Amino acid sequence: MERIFDQDLVTANRLRARRRLETGTDFLLEIAARELSERLSLVERRFEQAIELHGGTGATGRLALQTGKIDRLDRVETHRDFSVDGEPLTEAPFEAVPLEPQSVNLVLSPLALHLTNDTPGVLVQIRRALKPDGLFLAAIPGAGTLGELRDVLLTTEVDLYGGASPRVIPFPDIRDVGGLMQRAGFTLPVIDEESFTVRYDNLFSLMRDLKAMGMANPLLGRSRKPVGRAFFLKAAERYAERYADPDGRIRATFSIIFVSGWAPHESQQKPLKPGSAKMRLADALDPTRGPRPTTKGDT
Numbered sequence: 356m357e358r359i360f361d362q363d364l365v366t367a368n369r370l371r372a373r374r375r376l377e378t379g380t381d382f383l384l385e386i387a388a389r390e391l392s393e394r395l396s397l398v399e400r401r402f403e404q405a406i407e408l409h410g411g412t413g414a415t416g417r418l419a420l421q422t423g424k425i426d427r428l429d430r431v432e433t434h435r436d437f438s439v440d441g442e443p444l445t446e447a448p449f450e451a452v453p454l455e456p457q458s459v460n461l462v463l464s465p466l467a468l469h470l471t472n473d474t475p476g477v478l479v480q481i482r483r484a485l486k487p488d489g490l491f492l493a494a495i496p497g498a499g500t501l502g503e504l505r506d507v508l509l510t511t512e513v514d515l516y517g518g519a520s521p522r523v524i525p526f527p528d529i530r531d532v533g534g535l536m537q538r539a540g541f542t543l544p545v546i547d548e549e550s551f552t553v554r555y556d557n558l559f560s561l562m563r564d565l566k567a568m569g570m571a572n573p574l575l576g577r578s579r580k581p582v583g584r585a586f587f588l589k590a591a592e593r594y595a596e597r598y599a600d601p602d603g604r605i606r607a608t609f610s611i612i613f614v615s616g617w618a619p620h621e622s623q624q625k626p627l628k629p630g631s632a633k634m635r636l637a638d639a640l641d642p643t644r645g646p647r648p649t650t651k652g653d654t
Contacts, residue, residue: 358472359525364573365470366433366449372569373411373437380567383609384414386551387465387494390613392418394492395461400424402490405461406431408481409449411569413439415465425461452480457618460486464493466611469526470573478539488620491541492613497548498528499610503598504561511590512582520578529612541616542623548612554604558591561607 372380392415405428407416416428430437431445431453438444447453450471452462462481471477481491505523512519527535529548536544555561565571598606617623 358575360470360472360573361575362449362472362573368571368573369409369411369449369569370434370436372567375567376412377567380564381412381414382553383496383568383611384410384412384466387611388414388418390549390611391415391463391465391492391494392422394613394615395419395424395463396422398424398490401426402461403427404459405429405463406454406459406484408452408462408464409433409467410463410465411437411467413437413442415463419463450477452477452484454480454484456483457486457489459484460489462489462491464491464495466494466496468493469496469524474527475535475538478535478541482540482616482618485618487618488622489618491616491618493615495532495612495614496526497532497610497612498526499550499608500526501565502608503594503606504558507558507590507594507597511586511593515586515589516582521574521576522572522578524572524574526610527612532612532614536614536616539616540619542619544614544616546612546614548610550608550610553607553609554600555607556604558587558594558605561605 388410401424403426405416405419405425407413407419407428407430409432410416410430411432413430416430419425420428429445430442431447432438433446433449435444435446445453449467450473462485464481468474468477485491501523508522509519512522529546533544533546536546555564594605595603600606
């Protein structure tokens with residue numbers, strides 16, 4: 356298994372962000388929490404035992420409980436400081452799922468799986484922890500996330516130093532996530548993606564927000580060589596040239612992949628055998644349906 360992320364640094368970044376939580380910087384977790392709870396509210400069943408897995412602020416668990424679909428919810432985190440108002444937590448490493456096989460009915464994972472080195476292994480752990488016909492819901496930052504920042508940092512470093520090191524982490528493609536779900540043994544997977552555009556005064560306010568969210572660079576291959584002020588000034592200038600609106604504020608894209616999948620159970624609908632379909636695929640598709648809208652907001 357190739358290790359991409361420094362897990363000690365991932366944990367330290369997330370914990371630092373939690374301890375210094377600043378107003379408004381948890382907006383991505385709030386978006387994920389609302390979307391996951393809305394999806395949960397549409398499921399026609401109750402869940403006796405649910406787990407929020409590395410949810411940071413606990414927002415996803417709180418909103419999920421408000422749906423009335425859950426009898427009991429526990430949280431798993433890397434440190435007791437993620438507790439809200441002294442609630443009990445199960446402490447576990449970031450890539451561990453400390454649950455007995457077939458012990459829970461629902462697992463919620465908001466904005467954490469993109470930072471795991473062994474994502475297939477973590478998904479297998481989650482699927483094994485679910486009882487038959489248990490549900491997994493996740494929100495995962497996708498490939499479009501921070502594309503503008505990646506572009507300006509890369510081109511600026513090449514221009515100034517003749518080479519570049521990774522400064523923005525890789526995010527998974529929606530097709531890759533679908534493949535990982537099937538590989539882990541989930542059934543009836545449903546996967547969709549939404550993009551959110553957030554506007555900032557400048558590059559420096561964006562980077563401050565990312566640090567406050569715990570999204571500082573945790574890549575093992577990151578450069579340890581410090582860059583001068585000239586680098587960031589040039590990058591900020593290039594960002595404004597390429598990705599600013601008429602009012603001068605810059606745009607930052609956050610794409611979130613929403614995932615649901617079930618632990619196998621004999622009662623679930625089985626896929627049709629090849630060649631047994633009763634209608635053509637073209638007839639099943641709605642040609643009038645356009646792409647999902649982009650939600651814009653200011654921060």
